[in-house]
Amino acid sequence: MFRNKSINNLKPYKVTSHKAWEYKEDKNVLKLDWNEATILPSPMVEKRLENVIKNGRLNWYPDTNNIVLLNKISKYNNVNVSNVQYFASSDALHEYIVRCFIGESDRVLIIGPTYDNFRAVAESNGAQIQNYYLNSSFELDYGKFLEDLKLIQPKVVYIVNPNNPTGTLHPKEELINLIQSNTDIFFIVDEAYYEFSGITLSQEVKKYKNVLISRTFSKAFALASFRIGYTISHEDNIEVLNSIRNPKNVSLFAQEAAVAALSDIEYTKNYVKDVLNTKTNFSKAIKKFHWIDVVYEGTGNFVFFSFKEVKQKKELLKFFSENKIFIRDYGHIDLTNKFVRITMGKSTEMSRVLEALNTFDSEFVS
Numbered sequence: 001m002f003r004n005k006s007i008n009n010l011k012p013y014k015v016t017s018h019k020a021w022e023y024k025e026d027k028n029v030l031k032l033d034w035n036e037a038t039i040l041p042s043p044m045v046e047k048r049l050e051n052v053i054k055n056g057r058l059n060w061y062p063d064t065n066n067i068v069l070l071n072k073i074s075k076y077n078n079v080n081v082s083n084v085q086y087f088a089s090s091d092a093l094h095e096y097i098v099r100c101f102i103g104e105s106d107r108v109l110i111i112g113p114t115y116d117n118f119r120a121v122a123e124s125n126g127a128q129i130q131n132y133y134l135n136s137s138f139e140l141d142y143g144k145f146l147e148d149l150k151l152i153q154p155k156v157v158y159i160v161n162p163n164n165p166t167g168t169l170h171p172k173e174e175l176i177n178l179i180q181s182n183t184d185i186f187f188i189v190d191e192a193y194y195e196f197s198g199i200t201l202s203q204e205v206k207k208y209k210n211v212l213i214s215r216t217f218s219k220a221f222a223l224a225s226f227r228i229g230y231t232i233s234h235e236d237n238i239e240v241l242n243s244i245r246n247p248k249n250v251s252l253f254a255q256e257a258a259v260a261a262l263s264d265i266e267y268t269k270n271y272v273k274d275v276l277n278t279k280t281n282f283s284k285a286i287k288k289f290h291w292i293d294v295v296y297e298g299t300g301n302f303v304f305f306s307f308k309e310v311k312q313k314k315e316l317l318k319f320f321s322e323n324k325i326f327i328r329d330y331g332h333i334d335l336t337n338k339f340v341r342i343t344m345g346k347s348t349e350m351s352r353v354l355e356a357l358n359t360f361d362s363e364f365v366s
């Protein structure tokens, strides 16, 4: 009865099963459903946090303008400090983006299928959402998209690069072309998986005011539990975000963990290398199963694939779950109900998954 009008018809962001948490004490559980890192963060994180617990100002509110962290983020991305700001996750950043830049009835175009949180947040603020679907191979026709933008005239475009769950990588030149030909459209580019793709628009924020990048420490940096992310954008946009940002909301532990993670980039680079090698081998290996249909290796830390039959997908999800391997059912993505996404871990972990797949193949598939 007291709900906002925009909440009345809202399709909520669906939080999928987090069953892996029931096995959090179990060393054998493989949590491959939410694209988190499968390793712990750099040992430097633990060391720094031990020091924070011993000597930190735990009774104070956290630093509201952690210049050490801001400097590290700007250096890592080769931009000025005035071009970055940190938030309590990229999801939290999305809420600020919506509050700052998207009002009632503003048209938001989302290139999908994709990560659904931004849609839910924008919709809850009364935005008019329009989806623009990738083609059946999960690719975008950039020429057509450019033309369609003229017709649709959105205020904001949300684009995930590389895209989750399809792994689609939008080439930098194509995105730059879109941005410079549409200076009246605000492009939110979610680069949650940047460390895996190596492709970024970070340098474009120096030239264009109509692009804002969203980044996270939850994936390659292995800090998902801390909740910390950041944005890279033109300083005018950072100023707007700062005008309503609650600076107390990023915990001291999250700030210090991010500083430590950025002090040990080699650790992250090695992890990314292992994941990417493993992904190539894994994608190749699963193509041999006759019950798997199409495999999208993509450019993130995950592989997206479809089954020939829904029945086999359901059986595999059940078999995996019984073996404490959790992957993400993406049946809802289209009418075929045949897609799943699996996060890539280290080579040792994915060998275990392949072993399980071989067992499934020989014992269960009819």
Ligand SMILES: Cc1ncc(COP(=O)(O)O)c(C=O)c1O
Residues within 6 Å of the ligand: 034, 035, 089, 090, 091, 092, 115, 160, 164, 190, 192, 215, 216, 217, 218, 224, 228, 229
């Ligand atoms: C594209 C994308 N953006 C953002 C997020 C969430 O990141 P964070 O943990 O910083 O909220 C995810 C998590 O799956 C994601 O896939």
